[in-house]
Amino acid sequence: MSTEKIEVKEDKTIKELVGEMSLSSAPILLELDGEIFYPDENYDRKIQAGNRLTVIPIIAGG
Amino acid sequence: MRRLNRVFLYDDGAARALKIEEIAKYLRKKLIKVGVEVRGNPFAFYLLQDKVSDYARKIASIKIQDATKKWSSEQEPLYGEIEYEKKMILGKTRASGVLYDGLELQRLFFEVIPGRERSLQFVHIVFSNRLFATWDEHERRYHARVNLCGIPSIISTTGVVEAPAKPRGYYLLRQQYEMLGKDLLELKNSFKGAFIDYEDLRLTEVMKGYAMQSVFYSLVGDPFCQDKGCRLYNAHWQEELIFAQIESEYEFCQRHMSFLEELNEY
Numbered sequence: 001m002s003t004e005k006i007e008v009k010e011d012k013t014i015k016e017l018v019g020e021m022s023l024s025s026a027p028i029l030l031e032l033d034g035e036i037f038y039p040d041e042n043y044d045r046k047i048q049a050g051n052r053l054t055v056i057p058i059i060a061g062g
Numbered sequence: 063m064r065r066l067n068r069v070f071l072y073d074d075g076a077a078r079a080l081k082i083e084e085i086a087k088y089l090r091k092k093l094i095k096v097g098v099e100v101r102g103n104p105f106a107f108y109l110l111q112d113k114v115s116d117y118a119r120k121i122a123s124i125k126i127q128d129a130t131k132k133w134s135s136e137q138e139p140l141y142g143e144i145e146y147e148k149k150m151i152l153g154k155t156r157a158s159g160v161l162y163d164g165l166e167l168q169r170l171f172f173e174v175i176p177g178r179e180r181s182l183q184f185v186h187i188v189f190s191n192r193l194f195a196t197w198d199e200h201e202r203r204y205h206a207r208v209n210l211c212g213i214p215s216i217i218s219t220t221g222v223v224e225a226p227a228k229p230r231g232y233y234l235l236r237q238q239y240e241m242l243g244k245d246l247l248e249l250k251n252s253f254k255g256a257f258i259d260y261e262d263l264r265l266t267e268v269m270k271g272y273a274m275q276s277v278f279y280s281l282v283g284d285p286f287c288q289d290k291g292c293r294l295y296n297a298h299w300q301e302e303l304i305f306a307q308i309e310s311e312y313e314f315c316q317r318h319m320s321f322l323e324e325l326n327e328y
Contacts, residue, residue, distance in 0.1 A: 002282070002283035002284040003182075003283035025199070027165050027196075027212075029212065029213060031182075034181065035177070035180075036180045036181065036182075036213060038169065038172070056182070056212070056213075056283075058165065058168065058210065058211065058212040059210070059211040059212070059279065059284075059285055059286075060164065060196045060205075060207045060209070060210050060211075061207065061208055061209045061210075061211070061272075061275065061285065061286065061296045062206075062207050062208025062209055062221060062222070062225040062226055062296070062297065062298070062303075
């Protein structure tokens with residue numbers, strides 16, 4: 001898995017977004033308008049149709 | 063491919079054998095147009111003195127007590143554990159024998175990085191002596207790791223010794239040595255060179271490749287390569303690690319070399 005850009009189709013919360021993408025338990029960060037944050041610390045945050053988010057997976061090695 | 067603005071290197075009590083300035087010099091050669099800055103301990107660098115105790119408590123609470131039990135935020139650290147972490151932050155001691163939840167450790171580092179520097183255009187790399195692990199939901203246990211790419215990327219100088227498997231023969235003989243009560247140092251000496259050991263003189267060279275994995279994570283979103291001779295190979299065995307980082311005839315495969323050339327042409 002590598003970074004993925006997505007466009008939000010309709011208004012929703014971060015929690016709804018990660019739920020729909022089955023990413024609730026995945027180690028990821030999100031980027032919106034240049035701001036990077038942990039989704040689970042921003043579950044109530046609202047995102048709007050047309051917003052472009054980047055999903056940044058955290059990747060372990062070794 | 064993303065443009066990179068700057069690389070920051072931090073020292074969270076990394077092994078004495080690790081020469082961070084040498085890694086900085088190496089990165090400057092590889093990333094001609096990207097500034098590389100060496101910072102000290104990330105907590106000490108960013109935190110005001112009065113916050114050190116708070117973070118010492120936070121770090122102490124992410125210790126893994128049992129590798130078969132997933133970390134819980136309800137863990138209450140002991141006074142002595144907090145004091146130990148305070149000393150770690152202040153550089154008065156070095157980690158030994160403690161296992162941390164890697165994702166939670168990374169989250170604590172993330173918290174102290176100012177918002178304006180939380181970007182994939184900035185590559186934050188923390189070299190740490192702490193041994194960290196990630197939880198495997200399928201196997202229901204923790205796995206020790208060498209690196210964890212994110213913001214920041216963390217690279218463990220203890221993980222590089224403990225996480226990739228040593229030669230099979232080593233484990234077989236170790237069982238025998240333990241049963242017979244023989245000196246394990248003697249066993250280690252008989253495998254000298256076959257794996258990266260504590261304070262290994264090859265450590266800095268090895269870590270250059272892991273630093274580049276963090277760079278490629280920011281650059282293209284993927285830190286790894288399938289080519290066993292490329293420094294970006296995700297080695298799970300010591301033998302693979304030594305080959306990719308030291309013995310291979312080339313540093314990077316053609317594909318990753320071309321990414322670097324493109325980056326340096328901007």
